Every structure is written in structure tokens, then in C-alpha cells.
Amino acid sequence: MKVGVIGLQGDVSEHIDATNLALKKxxxxxxxxxxxxPEQLKEVSAIIIPGGESTTISRLMQKTGLFEPVKKLIEDGLPVMGTCAGLIMLSREVLGATPEQRFLEVLDVRVNRNAYGRQVDSFEAPVRLSFDDEPFIGVFIRAPRIVELLSDRVKPLAWLEDRVVGVEQDNIIGLEFHPELTDDTRVHEYFLKKAL
Incomplete structure (x- = not known):
């Protein structure tokens, strides 16, 4: 199995390390x-869109020719996980977006970009997962906020206290937080099981 981490900008190496460890586990x-x-897409069984800067990721996905083929593959059922900026890229509606920014619009959620504030407002907190009883440490860095689930197809996957911070819709996982910045691979393992 090959998992493609969109490597144009953001925390790519961290996702690669976490995914490789999850595969091993x-x-x-x-x-x-x-x-x-785009030629690499035929090799992958799943895609991760990492955190980073969503405007830059959007622009570079368009420039490299990845945008449309990735969108089509996701619509056709290829498993994808987007974290932080990756969640923004997957979202149907984005509040606070720049006019030139394009999104894949495959995940039926409305998000607010940088809802948690500036870099200095970043934090870690225990997150409750739908698929495991043990808390997961969520790392929130200038994170977007899921403000609304737009269809019944979207299911909560993670909560910070009583607020949804991660969702799942068929083959798609979107997270406000960065699971790749911890030593805990449970989220990556859960995602990889979608591609098995």
C-alpha cells in the first residue's frame, strides 16, 4: 500500500513518519x-492533505495539476484525510477564505479559517475519539473550526469537550488538529483501515 502525502507545503514529513509507523503497527x-x-496518483491507495497554509496549498495544487485529479479521486471514493489546512481544502464552505482560493469541496462541512487565532494561541488538549475510549492529545495550531455539518452524511469523529473537532464522511476524514505531531498513531491507523 502507498499513501500519498501531498508534499507541496506544510507538515509533510511528520505525516509520512506517522503513516509509516501506523502501517508498521x-x-x-x-x-x-x-x-x-499527478502521475504519482496512480500509485496511491489513500491521500493525506497536511496542515500548512491553505491558500498556498490550494495555489500549488492548481499549479502542479494535482487539484482536479485529486478532487476526482476523492469523489470516486479514494480515502483522504485532511488535517488543519487539509480540512479547509476538503470543506464545502470556508468562512474567511481569500477570493482567489479554491477548495476541493468534497466534505459537507462549513469551517472558519484560523478560528483559534494566531500562532501564539496554539494549544494541546485531550480529544475524545469516536472509535477509541482513550483520550487523544490534539495539537491545535492556528486551526480552522468546524462550525456546521452540512449533511447527514457527515459523522462526528472527534470532540474537544462537547464541540466537534473531527469528522468523517464516507471515505473522507477532516480534522481541526494535527495527529501527526504526537507519538500516538491511532488516528492514522483508523484512516489507513479505510484503504485496506
Missing amino acids: LGVSGEAIWLKK
Whole structure:
């Protein structure tokens, strides 16, 4: 199995490391790769859109020719996980977006960009997961906020206290936080099971 981490900007290497460790823990033969060109898409069984800066990721996905093929693959059922800026990229509606910014619009949520404030307002907090009883430490860095679920297809996946901070819709996972910045691979393992 190959998992493509869109490697244009953001915390790509952290996702690659977390994915490789999760594959090992699951006993699955495979690897995570830097996904930079459309030609690589035929090799992957799943895609991760990392955190970073959503305007830059959007622009670079368009410039490299990844935008439309990635959108089509997701619509056709390829598993995808977006964290932080990746969540923004997946979202149907984005509050606070710049006029030139394009989104994949495949996840039926409305998000607010940078809802948690500036970099100095970043924090870690225990997150409750739908698929595991043990708390997960969520790392929130200038994170977007899920402000509304726009269809019944979207299911909560993670909560910070009583607020939804992660969602799942069929083959898509969107998270406000950065699971790749912890040593805990449970979220990556859960995602990878979608591609098995």
C-alpha cells in the first residue's frame, strides 16, 4: 500500500513518519510517499492533505495539476484525510477564505479559517475519539473550526469537550488538529483501515 502525502507545503514529513509507523503497527506492508505530481496518483491507495497554509496549498495544487485529479479521486471514493489546512481544502464552505482560493469541496462541512487565532494561541488538549475510549492529545495550531455539518452524511469523529473537532464522511476524514505531531498513531491507523 502507498499513501500519498501531498508534499507541496506544510507538515509533510511528520505525516509520512506517522503513516509509516501506523502501517508498521497495523502489520501492513507499504509506505507513505511525498505526492507532488499527478502521475504519482496512480500509485496511491489513500491521500493525506497536511496542515500548512491553505491558500498556498490550494495555489500549488492548481499549479502542479494535482487539484482536479485529486478532487476526482476523492469523489470516486479514494480515502483522504485532511488535517488543519487539509480540512479547509476538503470543506464545502470556508468562512474567511481569500477570493482567489479554491477548495476541493468534497466534505459537507462549513469551517472558519484560523478560528483559534494566531500562532501564539496554539494549544494541546485531550480529544475524545469516536472509535477509541482513550483520550487523544490534539495539537491545535492556528486551526480552522468546524462550525456546521452540512449533511447527514457527515459523522462526528472527534470532540474537544462537547464541540466537534473531527469528522468523517464516507471515505473522507477532516480534522481541526494535527495527529501527526504526537507519538500516538491511532488516528492514522483508523484512516489507513479505510484503504485496506
